[in-house]
Amino acid sequence: MHGPSSGVQVTITEPEHVTDHMTAADTLQDLLACPRCDAPLARAAEAWRCVGCDVDFPLVAGIPWLFAEPNAGLGEWRARLHFSLQKLERERQQLAEALAGKELRPATRARLERLGLATRDHGVRLRELLAPLALGQHSASYETYLALRTRLPPDQGLTTYYSNIHRDWCWGDAENDASFEALAPMLRAAPPKRVLVLGAGAGRLAYDTHRRTPAAITVALDFNPLLAIVADKVARGEIVELYEFPLAPRGDEAVLRQLRAPAPARAGLAFVLADAHRAPFRRGAFDTVVTPWLVDILPERFDLTCARVNALLADGGQWLNFGSLSFHDADPAARYGLEECRAALEESGFGEISVDERELPYLSSPASRHSRRERVVIWSARKARDVKKVPRYQALPEWLVRGNDPVPLGDSFRSQIAATRIHAFLMSMIDGRRSIKDMAKLVVEQRLMTPEEAEPALRSFFTKMYDDSRRGTTY
Structure with missing residues (x-):
C-alpha cells in the first residue's frame, strides 16, 4: 500500500485586505x-x-x-456507523475465508492479505475518527440491521x-x-x-x-x-x-x-x-x-x-x-x-x-x-424580492415519527405486503434439500403462480440471489 499521492500543484491567490477578526x-x-x-x-x-x-x-x-431532532439524528448516524463497521468486518472475514485452505497464486495471496490488513485498519480509523458520535455498545447483528433497513441508503449513506x-x-x-x-x-x-x-x-x-x-x-x-x-x-x-x-x-x-x-x-x-x-x-x-x-x-x-x-x-x-x-x-x-x-x-x-x-x-x-x-x-x-414562506420540511409522516398513530393501509402498502409475503414464503422453502422443481410444485399448490410461470420465476429469483452473493451485495 502506498503513502500519500501528491496532486497537481495549483497557485492560489490570497485575497487582499482580509482580516482574521470577524465583527x-x-x-x-x-x-x-x-x-x-x-x-x-x-x-x-x-x-x-x-x-x-x-x-x-x-x-x-x-x-x-x-x-431538528438532535437525539434522533445522533441515533440514526450511530446506527449507520455501526452497520458500516459490521460491513467492513464482514468483508474482512470474506477475505480471510478466501485465503484459507486454497491454492492461490502468490500475487493473489499477497493482494488478499494486503486488503485484509487495510480493511481491519480502516475500521479502526473510522471508529476513532467518529468516536464523538458515541457509538456505545450495539448488540444487533448484521442481518438484524438489514432486516430493519437501518442501512446505508444509496443516496445518503x-x-x-x-x-x-x-x-x-x-x-x-x-x-x-x-x-x-x-x-x-x-x-x-x-x-x-x-x-x-x-x-x-x-x-x-x-x-x-x-x-x-x-x-x-x-x-x-x-x-x-x-x-x-x-x-x-x-x-x-x-x-x-x-x-x-x-x-x-x-x-x-x-x-x-x-x-x-x-x-x-x-x-x-x-x-x-x-x-x-x-x-x-x-x-x-x-x-x-x-x-x-x-x-x-x-x-x-x-x-x-x-x-x-x-x-x-x-x-x-x-x-x-x-x-x-x-x-x-x-x-x-x-x-x-x-x-x-x-x-x-x-x-x-x-x-x-x-x-x-x-x-x-x-x-x-x-x-x-x-x-x-x-x-x-x-x-x-x-x-430581487421575498417570496411566501414555504411549509417546514417533513421528511417522514407523523405516524412514522411519533409512533402513536395507526400505520395506514394504502394501496402501495397492500402491494408491498403481498410481495413481502411471497418473498418470505420463497425464502422459507430454502432448506438445503429442496430443488427448484420441488419449490415450484409448492408455489403452484399455494396458487401463487401457474405451473407454466412457477419454475421460470423461481429460477429468475434465485439467479438474482446468486448474482448478489457473488458480488457481495446484500442490499
Whole structure:
C-alpha cells in the first residue's frame, strides 16, 4: 500500500485586505436559528440552546449538531456507523475465508492479505475518527440491521461520498481549482461577506471560497458527520490518514492517504451539521449561498428549494449553483430541465440570472483506472424580492415519527405486503434439500403462480440471489 499521492500543484491567490477578526454581526451565533421553531440559538456548555423551544443541540467533535431532532439524528448516524463497521468486518472475514485452505497464486495471496490488513485498519480509523458520535455498545447483528433497513441508503449513506474526501484533501488539486474557478467570476464581481455553502460535502469548495475571497464568515453545512469531521480537522491544519479503495485500482487496492489542507484556514470558516431542508439560520442571514452538486439530489421539488434559498439570502444576495441537473423525482413533471429551472428561479423572487456550462474532470483518482468528465451547469441569480414562506420540511409522516398513530393501509402498502409475503414464503422453502422443481410444485399448490410461470420465476429469483452473493451485495 502506498503513502500519500501528491496532486497537481495549483497557485492560489490570497485575497487582499482580509482580516482574521470577524465583527460581532458576522459571528456564527448571529446567523443561527432553531431548525424547529426559527427562534435564536444561544451558546451553552457543549451545546447550542434554542431560546424558544428550550431544546439543546450538542456539539459533535466541536461542530454544532443542528438537526431538528438532535437525539434522533445522533441515533440514526450511530446506527449507520455501526452497520458500516459490521460491513467492513464482514468483508474482512470474506477475505480471510478466501485465503484459507486454497491454492492461490502468490500475487493473489499477497493482494488478499494486503486488503485484509487495510480493511481491519480502516475500521479502526473510522471508529476513532467518529468516536464523538458515541457509538456505545450495539448488540444487533448484521442481518438484524438489514432486516430493519437501518442501512446505508444509496443516496445518503455514511460513505456515499467517501471518494470526495480524498479528492478534496489529497490528489484533487486540479479538480478543486477548476470547481472554484467556475464560480470565481461571480465571486469577484460581488465579493461576499457572509457565505453559506449548502451541501458542502467534504468541504474543499467552502475552504477555497473562504481562502480566496474577503468573506468574513463562510459556513459549510452538510448532514454527513464523516465528511464534516474530516473537513473541520484538515481545515484547522491537522493531517488525517484514511484509506482510499479505488473502484478500478491501477495498483494497490487500498491506498493509505494523508489528507491535509494547503494551509490552515483563517478565522471565520465554520462547519455545521444539519439538514439542508431545515437550514438552521435566520432569514436573510447570508449575502451569498452556494449549492454545489445539490439541487438535483434533494428529495423535494426544485421550486421549494428555490424558496428556501430565497429565505436564507439578504435582499440583493446572490445564489451560486454548481453541478449537474439530473432530477429523478417520482413525478415526471418535476424532472426539470435548465429552462424550467430558470423559470422557477424567476417565480421564486430571483433576477439577473446568468447561466454557464462547462466540462470539468470529476473524481479522477490517480489510483483508479476509472476517470470521467462532467458537463456542469453554473448559474448566478440575485434575490430581487421575498417570496411566501414555504411549509417546514417533513421528511417522514407523523405516524412514522411519533409512533402513536395507526400505520395506514394504502394501496402501495397492500402491494408491498403481498410481495413481502411471497418473498418470505420463497425464502422459507430454502432448506438445503429442496430443488427448484420441488419449490415450484409448492408455489403452484399455494396458487401463487401457474405451473407454466412457477419454475421460470423461481429460477429468475434465485439467479438474482446468486448474482448478489457473488458480488457481495446484500442490499
